[in-house]
Amino acid sequence: MSLIAVTEVKKRFGSNEVLKGINLDVAPGEVIAIIGKSGSGKSTLLRCINGLESIDGGSILVAGAQLLPDETHLKALRLKVGMIFQQFNLFPHLTAGRNVMLSQTVVKKVPKAEAEAMARRQLERVGLGHKFDAYPDELSGGQQQRVAIARALAMQPIALLCDEITSALDPELVAEVLAVVRELAAEGMTLMMVTHEMKFAREVASRVVFMHEGRVHEIGPPEELFGNPKTPELQRFLGHGQ
Numbered sequence: 179m180s181l182i183a184v185t186e187v188k189k190r191f192g193s194n195e196v197l198k199g200i201n202l203d204v205a206p207g208e209v210i211a212i213i214g215k216s217g218s219g220k221s222t223l224l225r226c227i228n229g230l231e232s233i234d235g236g237s238i239l240v241a242g243a244q245l246l247p248d249e250t251h252l253k254a255l256r257l258k259v260g261m262i263f264q265q266f267n268l269f270p271h272l273t274a275g276r277n278v279m280l281s282q283t284v285v286k287k288v289p290k291a292e293a294e295a296m297a298r299r300q301l302e303r304v305g306l307g308h309k310f311d312a313y314p315d316e317l318s319g320g321q322q323q324r325v326a327i328a329r330a331l332a333m334q335p336i337a338l339l340c341d342e343i344t345s346a347l348d349p350e351l352v353a354e355v356l357a358v359v360r361e362l363a364a365e366g367m368t369l370m371m372v373t374h375e376m377k378f379a380r381e382v383a384s385r386v387v388f389m390h391e392g393r394v395h396e397i398g399p400p401e402e403l404f405g406n407p408k409t410p411e412l413q414r415f416l417g418h419g420q
């Protein structure tokens with residue numbers, strides 16, 4: 179059974195049809211890398227799956243439950259599916275530990291002691307067990323992004339959506355964040371990640387999705403998409419065949 183089933187999903191912003199009928203089934207434990215030009219609809223697709231945007235057509239099922247466009251359903255969905263962005267969005271006045279605790283205590287109403295234990299566990303998991311009391315400005319960008327990952331994990335999501343999570347980082351900090359993602363993948367976490375890191379996608383993804391003008395233009399195993407791109411659009415995107 180699919181963990182995430184996206185069927186004929188359409189999304190419009192005014193007259194701009196951004197998603198033109200997306201079909202994509204993600205099995206539990208799959209790692210889906212999403213690539214494509216800026217403006218092709220990658221972020222919008224993730225935001226629809228996470229319930230940050232409502233859809234104008236089609237359906238999205240997460241763990242068999244239909245995503246309905248009312249707020250209660252969308253909120254429930256956001257609890258199930260974690261999302262990590264290019265910007266870490268940590269609260270600067272809260273320690274790393276408090277940042278990881280906050281959505282648990284506020285959104286999930288988890289008791290404080292339990293939230294703290296979970297925060298320590300998840301910070302440990304991203305290699306930051308010793309930074310519980312550090313403030314964001316005392317951490318590198320890579321460490322801050324790892325805190326953001328810990329924060330998402332603390333909500334015990336059934337899948338994680340990552341939108342260009344290394345794009346704001348200095349090149350030398352990218353590897354430590356990708357190492358965490360690689361570890362999560364190895365543990366069987368279901369991941370959908372928009373990324374420019376082609377080498378990483380090639381190594382870690384079970385399937386790669388190439389989006390072009392609001393459609394899934396090509397999809398397949400990484401060796402196929404990168405090694406033998408079929409459409410001229412993907413060939414051009416990868417810098418082949420000019």
Ligand code: ADP
Nearest residue numbers: 191194196214215216217218219220221222223
């Ligand atoms: P990508 O992530 O592939 O760069 P996006 O999903 O961010 O693409 O954007 C796809 C298209 O949707 C773009 O034309 C963008 O301008 C438009 N778009 C995205 N978000 C909004 C929004 N909130 N309001 C209006 N247009 C939007």
Ligand code: MG
Nearest residue numbers: 220221222341
């Ligand atoms: Mg984007």
